[in-house]
Amino acid sequence: MKKLDIEDIPIFSGLDRGELDRLTTKLGECSFKSEDIILREGKIEEGKARYMYIIQKGAAEVLKEDWAMNQIRVNVLKKGDFFGEMSLIDNQARSATVRALSDITLYSLSHKDLEGILSQVEYAKVILNIGGEIAIRMGGSFLRMADLLKEYQLD
Secondary structure, three states, X not given: OOOOOHHHOHHHOOOOHHHHHHHHHOOEEEEEOOOOEEEOOOOOOOOOOOEEEEXXXXXXXXXXXXXXXOEEEEEEEOOOOEEOHHHHOOOOOOOOEEEEOOOEEEEXXXXXXXXXXXXXXXXXXXXHHXXXXXXXXXXXXXXXXXXXXXXXXXX
16 A cells, blocks of 8 residues: 655644654555445544544545434545544544545544654644644634525524
8 A cells, every 4th residue: 555645634734754754654544335434423432542534535525413413514525635633632522424425445543643653842733733724624614604594684
């Protein structure tokens, strides 16, 4: 398996070549069939490693449950996109469901591996980058929510 060059993944920006190479050696590979659930909203992964994923091949959709428990697609992810990065900094329930739209191959990176190979300074860089990515995603979500709500008058 040829390992992914992770220098283009935004959460790893600011790391030097040696740090990126060490991270790359820790990437695992996993595959899912079309329609498989990769992550489930509300699930807490206690007692085992917490993972983020980078799409190597295929596509997935990000789903959120509404108040009536309907699954609503909020994003489609493709090669090079990543998800589950919040698990690298917390052990909270997954914030969304991710389902394979096709057969998909993912690279995985565990919280344990990330923390184990980076210094405190390098780890802090990654955490700050994750915060920035979360802010970008939230901004996009707010814009989509505003588009949905513009038809309703709020008092």
